[in-house]
Amino acid sequence: MSLRRLFYPRVCVLCHLALVKSEKHLCVYCLKKLPKARLVDPTENAVFKVFRGRIPLGQAGAFLVFRSGGITRQLLHEIKYRDNRNLAVWMGEMYGEELLKSGIKPADCIIPVPLHRKKQKQRGYNQSEAFAQGLGAKMNIPVNTTALQRRTFTQTQTRKSRWDRWRNVEDVFFISNPEEIKGKSIMLVDDVVTTGATMEACARTLQLAGAQRIDIHSIAYAKD
Numbered sequence: 708m709s710l711r712r713l714f715y716p717r718v719c720v721l722c723h724l725a726l727v728k729s730e731k732h733l734c735v736y737c738l739k740k741l742p743k744a745r746l747v748d749p750t751e752n753a754v755f756k757v758f759r760g761r762i763p764l765g766q767a768g769a770f771l772v773f774r775s776g777g778i779t780r781q782l783l784h785e786i787k788y789r790d791n792r793n794l795a796v797w798m799g800e801m802y803g804e805e806l807l808k809s810g811i812k813p814a815d816c817i818i819p820v821p822l823h824r825k826k827q828k829q830r831g832y833n834q835s836e837a838f839a840q841g842l843g844a845k846m847n848i849p850v851n852t853t854a855l856q857r858r859t860f861t862q863t864q865t866r867k868s869r870w871d872r873w874r875n876v877e878d879v880f881f882i883s884n885p886e887e888i889k890g891k892s893i894m895l896v897d898d899v900v901t902t903g904a905t906m907e908a909c910a911r912t913l914q915l916a917g918a919q920r921i922d923i924h925s926i927a928y929a930k931d
């Protein structure tokens with residue numbers, strides 16, 4: 708617990724009013740206002756449509772809707788730039804509860820989209836990974852943060868021949884240990900889905916490594 712939390716009352720991250728004991732991160736009023744995506748059918752929804760025809764997809768979904776100037780943007784800002792890791796974990800837990808209720812087919816493991824190493828160092832943590840930890844805890848699914856990796860520039864330079872077979876994939880991600888992926892159903896998790904390019908690159912990499920099913924879920928998706 709940070710010193711700030713010891714000496715100042717806990718406040719709602721959106722309206723900044725003091726929280727009562729039973730409230731976590733958001734007051735009940737702001738919690739009610741959360742723009743939930745409520746993508747009931749995991750194979751027929753807005754996120755699924757983003758990826759349709761691009762990758763073989765099992766199920767897809769998102770916790771919130773993202774609109775510029777909206778609540779989701781404020782929450783993501785709190786997570787990404789104000790170091791509020793616990794908020795990301797908590798949102799993962801809430802989404803996990805929703806998914807359990809929706810009766811989706813559970814995956815073998817959850818894999819968050821890796822951040823640039825530099826960015827992760829600056830931020831101190833990967834927001835997608837924090838969200839994934841909350842999801843995994845609620846759904847009782849292990850989170851794998853090592854199998855899928857983002858290549859650094861030096862690796863591309865020095866180990867080019869080894870990665871030649873990934874040439875047709877976006878040249879950014881690689882699998883460190885294919886045994887952890889082969890034949891598994893994977894729940895791939897990111898913060899915001901907009902064009903879907905990053906998720907598509909990750910999914911293709913997982914597919915080449917023999918993933919049996921890939922599901923895509925995010926904290927939010929951008930609605931135009």
Ligand SMILES: [Zn+2]
Binds near residue numbers: 719721724733737
């Ligand atoms: Zn509030």
